[in-house]
Amino acid sequence: MAICRVYLTTYRRTHLLRRALSSLLAQKFTDWICELHNDAPDDNAPQKLVEEINDGRISYHPHPENYGPVRSFNLFFRPIQEPFFSILEDDNWWEPELLERLLKLLEMHRTANLAWANMRVWKEKADGSWLRTGETVWDQQIYREPKVFRWPDPKQVYAPLHSIGSMVVRASRWTTRPVPDSLPFFGIDPARERLYPAELILEPRILANFAVTLQTARKSNVTEDIQISVLLALSFLRQVNETEEFFKTVWKNAQGWPVRASNTLVIASLLAGKFRFLLSYATPVDWLFFVASLIKRPWRMFKLMRSASAFPEIASFLDDRTHELCTYLQTRRESLGSGTNVQTAKTEEATTL
Secondary structure, three states, rough: OEEOOOOOOOEHHHHHHHHHHHHOOOOOOOOOEEEEEEOOOOOOOHHHHHHHHOOOOOEEEOOOOOOHHHHHHHHHOOOOOOOOEEEEEEEEOOOHHHHHHHHHHHOOOOOOOEEEEEEEEEEEEOOOEEEEEEEEOOOOOOOOOOOOEOOOOHHHOOOOOOOHHHEEEEEEOOOOOOOOOOOHHHHHHHHHHHHOOOEEEEEEEEEEEEEEHHHOOOOOOHHHHHHHHHHHHHHHHHOOOHHHHHHHHHHHHHHHOOOOOOOHHHHHHHOOOHHHHHHHHHHHHHHHHHHHHHHHHHHHHHHHHHHHOOOOHHHHHHHHHHHHHHHHHHHHHHHHHOOOOHHHHHHHHHHHH
């Protein structure tokens, strides 16, 4: 049995797949096995590439039909024998230290659910070359050392913290559960964070490369993405009790520029019936932005107000998982705060997580 199982997913991009596989083979940590999942059943180029590489750690898994990204990813979040797993998409690639460093962080934090690394952003040009943008997913001027995040973090109200493409996950009963297949691709990362009760650890060093490609299997729909953000915020407001300072931070984050997310919070608050909450935190500028959006994009705003009825399965999933997460953590806090031996409780938590 290997230490880490790596899932590599591909769809009609063998020229990029070769780069991703090369970055896996170049890992300093070598005790891994890899399942290469091909979501294009009629494309045998990935199989030929696996045969060409001829590495016994890599097995080939063609899908019987095109599953799409969300259904494919659900194949990767299932119980396994290995203690850790990771996901590498065919257009991204890793630096040689990624597995070694993230596994080390998880060894240091034995109750953590996952660790993930900062990513460098590249853009594909029309001629097939790659532009190094100079951007990173996380600001290295702010995050200089590994950062431990615990639920709930203000960023998790309507968005994700971690990046699936640069993570290592500790396999457990919590982390190996699916999300609804109906979930739009944007929602995979934040929805999965409603399944993780323990720490998430950011490694701010750039150990992975995120590719913005000209062609992608990810179906992006701005309205759908915002609807999922609304449902995330709605489930949070319904299920989580937090401090005034916490929600001040949430609203401050949403009032950023050039991307302003205050509409997400306004709509979620209205849907949750949190009118006092809304009046306490929404500023005059938030309301002006909301009204301007109603005037400029009335159909989109109508759809956002109907987010729960548009995605009932996802709304129910987020409500249930957020409630489950809060209940579990409250029970753990009460256990640790009672006469229970603290070290025994922490050992039990490490085992069950």
